[in-house]
Amino acid sequence: MANKASVPKGTRDFKPDELVKRRFIFSNIESVYRKFGFVEIETPSMENIETLTGKYGDEGDKLLFRILNSGDYLAKADKDALQANDSQKLSASIAEKGLRYDLTVPFARFVVQHRNEIQFPFKRYQLQAVWRADRPQKGRYREFYQCDADIIGSKSLLNEAELVQIIDEVFKRLNIRVEIRLNNRKILQGLAEIIKEEDKFMAITIAIDKLDKIGIEKVREELSSSGLKTEAIDKIHEVLSFEGSLIEKISFMKNLFNESEIGMEGLAEMQKLYEYLSEFKLLNEIHFDLTLARGLNYYTGTIIEVVAKDVSMGSICGGGRYDDLTSIFGLNDVSGVGISFGADRIYDVMQELDVFGEIPQQDTKLLIINFGEEDEKYALKALSKLRANNIASEIYPDTAKIKKQMNYTNARGIPFVIMAGESERIDQKYTLKNMESGEQQLLSLEEIINLFK
Amino acid sequence: MANKASVPKGTRDFKPDELVKRRFIFSNIESVYRKFGFVEIETPSMENIETLTGKYGDEGDKLLFRILNSGDYLAKADKDALQANDSQKLSASIAEKGLRYDLTVPFARFVVQHRNEIQFPFKRYQLQAVWRADRPQKGRYREFYQCDADIIGSKSLLNEAELVQIIDEVFKRLNIRVEIRLNNRKILQGLAEIIKEEDKFMAITIAIDKLDKIGIEKVREELSSSGLKTEAIDKIHEVLSFEGSLIEKISFMKNLFNESEIGMEGLAEMQKLYEYLSEFKLLNEIHFDLTLARGLNYYTGTIIEVVAKDVSMGSICGGGRYDDLTSIFGLNDVSGVGISFGADRIYDVMQELDVFGEIPQQDTKLLIINFGEEDEKYALKALSKLRANNIASEIYPDTAKIKKQMNYTNARGIPFVIMAGESERIDQKYTLKNMESGEQQLLSLEEIINLFK
Numbered sequence: 075m076a077n078k079a080s081v082p083k084g085t086r087d088f089k090p091d092e093l094v095k096r097r098f099i100f101s102n103i104e105s106v107y108r109k110f111g112f113v114e115i116e117t118p119s120m121e122n123i124e125t126l127t128g129k130y131g132d133e134g135d136k137l138l139f140r141i142l143n144s145g146d147y148l149a150k151a152d153k154d155a156l157q158a159n160d161s162q163k164l165s166a167s168i169a170e171k172g173l174r175y176d177l178t179v180p181f182a183r184f185v186v187q188h189r190n191e192i193q194f195p196f197k198r199y200q201l202q203a204v205w206r207a208d209r210p211q212k213g214r215y216r217e218f219y220q221c222d223a224d225i226i227g228s229k230s231l232l233n234e235a236e237l238v239q240i241i242d243e244v245f246k247r248l249n250i251r252v253e254i255r256l257n258n259r260k261i262l263q264g265l266a267e268i269i270k271e272e273d274k275f276m277a278i279t280i281a282i283d284k285l286d287k288i289g290i291e292k293v294r295e296e297l298s299s300s301g302l303k304t305e306a307i308d309k310i311h312e313v314l315s316f317e318g319s320l321i322e323k324i325s326f327m328k329n330l331f332n333e334s335e336i337g338m339e340g341l342a343e344m345q346k347l348y349e350y351l352s353e354f355k356l357l358n359e360i361h362f363d364l365t366l367a368r369g370l371n372y373y374t375g376t377i378i379e380v381v382a383k384d385v386s387m388g389s390i391c392g393g394g395r396y397d398d399l400t401s402i403f404g405l406n407d408v409s410g411v412g413i414s415f416g417a418d419r420i421y422d423v424m425q426e427l428d429v430f431g432e433i434p435q436q437d438t439k440l441l442i443i444n445f446g447e448e449d450e451k452y453a454l455k456a457l458s459k460l461r462a463n464n465i466a467s468e469i470y471p472d473t474a475k476i477k478k479q480m481n482y483t484n485a486r487g488i489p490f491v492i493m494a495g496e497s498e499r500i501d502q503k504y505t506l507k508n509m510e511s512g513e514q515q516l517l518s519l520e521e522i523i524n525l526f527k
Numbered sequence: 528m529a530n531k532a533s534v535p536k537g538t539r540d541f542k543p544d545e546l547v548k549r550r551f552i553f554s555n556i557e558s559v560y561r562k563f564g565f566v567e568i569e570t571p572s573m574e575n576i577e578t579l580t581g582k583y584g585d586e587g588d589k590l591l592f593r594i595l596n597s598g599d600y601l602a603k604a605d606k607d608a609l610q611a612n613d614s615q616k617l618s619a620s621i622a623e624k625g626l627r628y629d630l631t632v633p634f635a636r637f638v639v640q641h642r643n644e645i646q647f648p649f650k651r652y653q654l655q656a657v658w659r660a661d662r663p664q665k666g667r668y669r670e671f672y673q674c675d676a677d678i679i680g681s682k683s684l685l686n687e688a689e690l691v692q693i694i695d696e697v698f699k700r701l702n703i704r705v706e707i708r709l710n711n712r713k714i715l716q717g718l719a720e721i722i723k724e725e726d727k728f729m730a731i732t733i734a735i736d737k738l739d740k741i742g743i744e745k746v747r748e749e750l751s752s753s754g755l756k757t758e759a760i761d762k763i764h765e766v767l768s769f770e771g772s773l774i775e776k777i778s779f780m781k782n783l784f785n786e787s788e789i790g791m792e793g794l795a796e797m798q799k800l801y802e803y804l805s806e807f808k809l810l811n812e813i814h815f816d817l818t819l820a821r822g823l824n825y826y827t828g829t830i831i832e833v834v835a836k837d838v839s840m841g842s843i844c845g846g847g848r849y850d851d852l853t854s855i856f857g858l859n860d861v862s863g864v865g866i867s868f869g870a871d872r873i874y875d876v877m878q879e880l881d882v883f884g885e886i887p888q889q890d891t892k893l894l895i896i897n898f899g900e901e902d903e904k905y906a907l908k909a910l911s912k913l914r915a916n917n918i919a920s921e922i923y924p925d926t927a928k929i930k931k932q933m934n935y936t937n938a939r940g941i942p943f944v945i946m947a948g949e950s951e952r953i954d955q956k957y958t959l960k961n962m963e964s965g966e967q968q969l970l971s972l973e974e975i976i977n978l979f980k
Contacts, residue, residue, distance in 0.1 A: 077577050079640035079856040082624050085571035087637055089644060090651070093567050109914055111891040111921035114546050118538035118670050119572065119626075119656060120592075124530050139573075140595040142622045144660040148614040156609070161601040169595045171535050173572075184540055187532035191542060193938045195924055198543070203572060207597040217571050230924040232903075353907050403532040438564040450685075454806050461562055468564035471648055471683040485646045 084208070084216030090435040095424070096219075098433055099417050100201055102247045103221045106240050107199040112223050115198050117180040120171045127172075129179045129402065137206045140169035173205040177222040178372075178399070178412065185226055186403035194227030194408075201417075213387055213419045224412030226400070231343060234376045234395065235350030237413045241380055241391055242359050244415065249429040251383040252390070254359050256320075257366035258344050259373050259394075261327070264337015265313060265364075268330060269306035278302070278310070283367040285314060313364060320348055320362040343375060372396045378413060385423045391415045434487060437466035439526050440506075441483045442492045446473040452499045456492060456519050465526045483509060492522070537661070537669030543888040548877070549672075551886055552870050553654055555700045556674045559693050560652040565676050568651050570633040573624045580625075582632045582855065590659045593622035626658040630675040631825075631852070631865065638679055639856035647680030647861075654870075666840055666872045677865030679853070684796060687829045687848065688803030690866045694833055694844055695812050697868065702882040704836040705843070707812050709773075710819035711797050711829050712847075714780070717790015718766060718817075721783060722759035731755070731763070736820040738767060766817060773801055773815040796828060825849045831866060838876045844868045887940060890919035892979050893959075894936045895945045899926040905952045909945060909972050918979045936962060945975070 081087060088096060104114075120141055127135050143150070147168045155163035174180055177200050185196065201221045208214055223240065225233040238254060245252045266275040277300040281293050288296075290311065297307045309330075316326050324345050331337035344362065351357055366377050368389070375395035382390055393413030400408045424430055440460065442453045453469055460467040468488070470479045483491050493505040498516070506522055507514045517525075534540060541549060557567075573594055580588050596603070600621045608616035627633055630653050638649065654674045661667055676693065678686040691707060698705045719728040730753040734746050741749075743764065750760045762783075769779050777798050784790035797815065804810055819830050821842070828848035835843055846866030853861045877883055893913065895906045906922055913920040921941075923932045936944050946958040951969070959975055960967045970978075 077636075077856050078575075079578075079636045080575065081571050081636075081640075082573050082575055085573060087571065087641065088569040089641060090566035090568060093569055097567075108890045109917065109919045111889060111894075111919060113543035113889045114550075115543060116541040116546055118534050118540065119658070120535050120538060120670070122531075122533065122535055125532075136597070139597075141626075142593040142595050142618060144589070144592075146614045148612050148617065159601050161599045164601065165595060173594075183530075183532045183534075187534075188540065188542060193935055195935075197921075205572070217573070225924065228924040232922065232924045236924075350907075353904060354911060403530050436564060436566045437561045441564075451806060454803075458807060464562065466562045466564060468650075469685065471678065471681040471685045471689075482646055482648075 082216070084210035084214075086215065086217075094433045094435055095430050096417065096421060098430065099248065099420055099424070100219075100221065103244055103415050103417070104199070104201060106243050106247070107223050110197075110223075110236055110240055112197045112199040115181075115184060115200055116202060117174070117177075117184055117200070119174055119203070121174060121180055121183070123166070123170055123172045125183050126175055126179065130175055134175060137208055138175055139173040139205045139207055140165055141171040141173070142169050143171075174202070175206060176204050177202060177220045177414065178224070179402075181222070181224060181226075181412075182399040183403050185408070186400050186405045189405060195225050195233075196227055197223070197225045199223040213422055215418055219417040221415040221417055222412055224410050226410035226412075227408055229409045231346045231376070232350060233411050234347050234378075235354060237378065237393065237411065238347075238351060238356060238360065239354050241378070241413060242356055245380070245391075248420065248424060250390075250420070250423055250427065252359075252380050253361050253383055254356075255361050255363040255366050255379045255381070256344070256347070257363055257377045258340040258375055259367075259377060260336050260340025260375060261331075261344065261364065262340075262367065264331045264334040264340055265310065267334040267337055269302070269309050271302060271306055274300055274302065279367045282310065282314060282365045285365045290314065320357070320360065321345075323362050323364075324348065340375075347376065368392055368394070372399055374398065376411065382423045382427075385426045387419050387423050387426075389416070390419045390423060436486065436488070438468050438486070438488050439465055440467040440490045440492055440522075441479075441486075441488045442467065442469040442494065443476060443479050444470040444473050445493075445495050449495055449499060453492075453494045456494065456504055456522075459519055460523065460526075463523050463527055465523065480509075535669070537663035537667075539668065539670075547886045547888055548883050549870065549874060551883065552701065552873055552877070553672075553674065556697055556868050556870070557652070557654060559696050559700070560676050563650075563676075563689055563693055565650045565652040568634075568637060568653055569655060570627070570630070570637055570653070572627055572656070574627060574633055574636070576619070576623050576625045578636050579628055579632065583628055587628060590661055591628055592626040592658045592660055593618055594624040594626065595622050596624075627655070628659060629657050630655060630673045630867065631677070632855075634675070634677060634679075634865075635852040636856050638861070639853050639858045642858060648678050648686075649680055650676070650678045652676040666875055668871055672870040674868040674870055675865055677863050679863035679865075680861055682862045684799045684829070685803060686864050687800050687831075688807060690831065690846065690864065691800075691804060691809060691813065692807050694831070694866060695809055698833070698844075701873065701877060703843075703873070703876055703880065705812075705833050706814050706836055707809075708814050708816040708819050708832045708834070709797070709800070709829065710816055711793040712820075712826050713789045713793025713828060714784075714797065714817065715793075715820060717784045717787040717793055718763065720787040720790055722755070722762050724755060724759055727753055727755065732820045735763065735767060735818045738818045743767065773797075773810070773813065776815050776817075777801065793828075800829065821845055821847070825852055827851065829864065835876045835880075838879045840872050840876050840879075842869070843872045843876060889939065889941070891921050891939070891941050892918055893920040893943045893945055893975075894932075894939075894941045895920065895922040895947065896929060896932050897923040897926050898946075898948050902948055902952060906945075906947045909947065909957055909975075912972055913976065913979075916976050916980055918976065933962075 152167035203217055204220050205217050262279050266272050266278050281296040285293050294307050324341055328341055368379055373394035374397040377394040379389050380391035395411040397409045457469050491507045503516050506517050605620035656670055657673050658670050715732050719725050719731055734749040738746050747760050777794055819832055821832055826847035827850040830847040832842050833844035848864040850862045910922050944960045956969050959970050
């Protein structure tokens with residue numbers, strides 16, 4: 075029986091019309107990265123499983139795709155785990171490799187492994203697939219692409235400012251209006267400090283992160299059930315409800331935060347970033363969002379998140395500063411900052427906004443109609459010359475009815491055909507037909523080449 | 528304890544200097560494919576395991592990377608296989624997905640699945656990674672790239688001829704001298720027919736495939752131990768030892784093969800291909816090699832293999848015609864022909880031949896030296912203008928010693944620096960330094976932009 079032709083849940087084929095649009099996104103991101111001096115690396119699709127586990131929280135560990143060991147893997151399997159029917163425990167002994175879950179952890183591993191072969195500050199970009207065994211839904215796939223840029227080995231906030239510039243330029247090129255949200259983990263820590271609830275930092279952050287979705291009253295309830303006193307909740311409420319520009323917010327908070335060293339540090343960083351972004355004329359694009367808390371796992375300073383203004387899709391780009399990422403692999407005191415564009419969601423946003431415009435599926439400018447053996451030689455002569463002049467062109471490979479060949483040309487979106495039958499051959503000319511207008515011209519090969527060159 | 532920073536056996540990181548060379552190979556292959564009218568598709572890295580198993584022989588099944596099911600996979604595991612400690616049998620129940628082993632089978636699956644959305648003849652290319660759990664050695668990796676082009680839905684030998692043209696153009700662009708070997712499975716079948724040993728076709732083919740390596744006497748021995756009579760072996764020997772051009776070989780064999788319909792068909796196909804290649808002026812590049820038998824699993828007509836003339840690396844490109852590939856997935860009577868470039872081996876060949884030339888790791892033309900807070904603003908103004916003019920440029924993000932910043936510029940291979948301290952700022956000029964010659968010029972920003980635009 076024939077196998078069913080289907081792909082695994084959450085994965086996709088990309089047909090030519092889809093792929094040219096994806097390439098359009100990738101190439102815009104890549105060319106902006108390169109313009110800002112980033113260089114490209116690639117890491118393997120699979121990593122040793124210890125490189126991945128424990129880096130993304132318990133939830134992340136569950137979402138890792140693990141690769142079954144080759145050969146007689148049961149010979150080395152953990153017998154106790156087998157006995158106990160413990161799938162999770164057994165995995166460690168029968169699946170020693172896993173698929174990349176993001177590009178950040180493999181990059182940290184790369185930096186440590188190749189520390190003597192690269193120049194710091196190291197500015198790298200990387201556009202590769204990642205895999206997560208997540209439940210597929212709108213905007214969420216099991217195989218998807220991340221497009222990351224990181225600067226590692228520099229603490230300057232100029233790096234953050236350049237990343238915001240990159241975000242701005244990429245989305246302007248892609249015709250997506252976005253809001254770039256900024257925050258700083260140190261400010262969140264400062265907030266916990268000034269209400270004397272440092273040890274409830276996580277609970278506070280998780281609660282205020284929900285402000286957009288559940289509103290201030292529910293946030294207050296959640297803070298209260300975490301054990302915060304009314305006075306502390308009022309203070310948070312006051313901070314969250316302050317309206318004003320980025321710089322107004324900063325000066326308002328400086329008054330509140332003067333007892334928190336870390337909080338003041340976060341505010342100073344935000345102010346410095348503000349100055350750079352003012353220099354780069356980007357103040358209208360950004361928004362200081364105190365509720366922003368993404369990626370608390372490893373971010374230690376600036377936090378960045380980007381959402382589309384005209385489509386509801388969640389975050390389409392995000393990032394931040396991490397002071398300690400490479401220490402997992404034994405290299406301490408190397409600060410880094412990076413961003414990641416989610417190409418698949420950006421694709422979905424652009425589809426929804428209908429901003430791709432016309433991107434041709436192929437380069438082919440001309441298709442030569444195949445009139446059969448007799449005329450083929452004459453047609454092939456033209457084909458060789460066209461290609462020698464770097465004009466993308468094709469011949470219909472079979473002798474089929476003209477109508478079929480014309481339909482094929484139309485369906486492929488090829489703009490011109492060349493017809494070369496007996497009469498053309500005798501004249502040493504070719505008939506060029508514009509598929510859109512229907513207009514035909516009898517031309518020499520040189521004339522055709524000059525038209526398309 | 529810190530994790531060890533390493534990658535799984537047989538996989539590799541690509542540093543910027545390596546990746547630009549790989550991109551050079553990919554982009555040349557891609558641009559030739561596009562010039563010939565091929566359009567790009569991508570398929571998922573993972574396929575349902577039934578899509579892959581049984582397609583590459585028993586050996587291939589063993590080399591598949593299988594992905595462990597998520598969650599409590601032991602709950603649905605094959606209890607008998609577990610009881611019997613049978614790793615191979617257990618796999619089917621605990622690993623329902625596998626990593627792509629080549630691009631051909633996923634392409635066949637794609638064609639069947641999307642048959643109503645594509646135009647036949649369908650000319651697609653695909654450059655993606657494949658994975659094989661093979662023992663790593665020189666030129667053999669566990670993750671490597673294939674660069675395939677196939678035409679499906681056309682029986683014309685013009686397709687084969689165009690693929691040979693593509694091979695020729697790609698390797699000329701890459702500066703690799705190659706021999707393009709051609710054969711036809713029907714000719715091999717004809718050979719078995721004329722010696723009345725059709726049922727020993729496989730054994731004969733496997734034996735003569737080794738001629739290059741073991742010599743004619745050993746081939747004779749192997750044929751003899753397969754049960755062939757001396758007379759039959761003599762006939763094979765006669766065919767193998769005939770020296771001559773492609774066309775001489777064809778006419779010699781036509782005399783021998785006139786009793787074998789399939790053999791004559793193969794020779795007619797070879798002759799037609801010869802005529803096309805003669806039209807394309809490629810006769811000097813090709814070699815009719817009767818011992819060539821690669822990929823017997825699915826090839827049914829023309830067989831193509833390419834080896835580098837100046838490096839011993841095995842096949843760096845190969846392909847052929849398959850009449851029946853999509854029938855595995857339920858679509859009959861769709862003939863196809865394709866080729867696949869092995870990018871990783873091509874890389875190794877080019878390294879060995881030292882033909883990459885100078886490929887810069889980054890686009891950056893200019894690095895602006897960072898003199899600290901006071902001068903940064905003035906420097907940033909230049910940076911913004913340069914980038915607005917699409918000149919790839921950077922600023923050193925930290926205030927470091929000039930020497931350190933210069934060393935960094937040199938190590939990165941960036942050709943120019945801009946210095947902008949107090950004196951430049953007062954003059955509203957910038958000092959441009961050529962890192963190679965050491966030459967310095969005091970210029971206005973406009974002058975610098977005009978130099979690099």
